[in-house]
Amino acid sequence: MSFFNELGILFTGMTLPVVLALVLGYIFIVVELYRPGLKIFGVVGAALVVLAAGLRVTKGDGNPFAQIFAIIFIETLAVFVAFMILILTVKKGWMYHTPREDSGALSLSEAGEHVRLYGKLGVALTDLAPDGKVNIGGVVVEATTDGFYIKCGEGIRVVNVEGNSIGVERAE
Numbered sequence: 001m002s003f004f005n006e007l008g009i010l011f012t013g014m015t016l017p018v019v020l021a022l023v024l025g026y027i028f029i030v031v032e033l034y035r036p037g038l039k040i041f042g043v044v045g046a047a048l049v050v051l052a053a054g055l056r057v058t059k060g061d062g063n064p065f066a067q068i069f070a071i072i073f074i075e076t077l078a079v080f081v082a083f084m085i086l087i088l089t090v091k092k093g094w095m096y097h098t099p100r101e102d103s104g105a106l107s108l109s110e111a112g113e114h115v116r117l118y119g120k121l122g123v124a125l126t127d128l129a130p131d132g133k134v135n136i137g138g139v140v141v142e143a144t145t146d147g148f149y150i151k152c153g154e155g156i157r158v159v160n161v162e163g164n165s166i167g168v169e170r171a172e
Helices: 003-012 016-034 040-057 064-090
Strands: 121-124 131-136 139-144 155-162 165-170
Touching: 003 064, 016 040, 016 064, 040 064, 131 155, 131 165
Parallel strands: 139 165
Antiparallel strands: 121 131, 121 155, 131 139, 155 165
């Protein structure tokens, strides 16, 4: 049987639980891409994709190895497309993270800090994945990276200040 015949068998034999597991798995994996560092969403998403493949194969029609490969390949391709959309849109403002006001960090106005922080150096107090707390000149504020992971204790440089929103990158 050809691969395309197997794809036809795969899609015609999809049941509601398989489709739900695939869709929820995809959503959980994309949430993990959008908010890296939570880890639980990625693990649950991957488990749901494996569950969907297992549920589909138990139906017994077609080649199970081809079906498992096709499900994982299609899901991987869909996640890759979502990742590319995230990368291409994060710098344009859509899906850009802004600091949360209820995070316990001081805002610039609360700290009495009215000078420009652009270009100043600091240190990450939490993992920035991509949001977290940083210390800049003795002031603890929420900061956001452009999607790059910065570990707690690493040096940071302020590259963007818009109101109370602080954009940082790893200091070199």
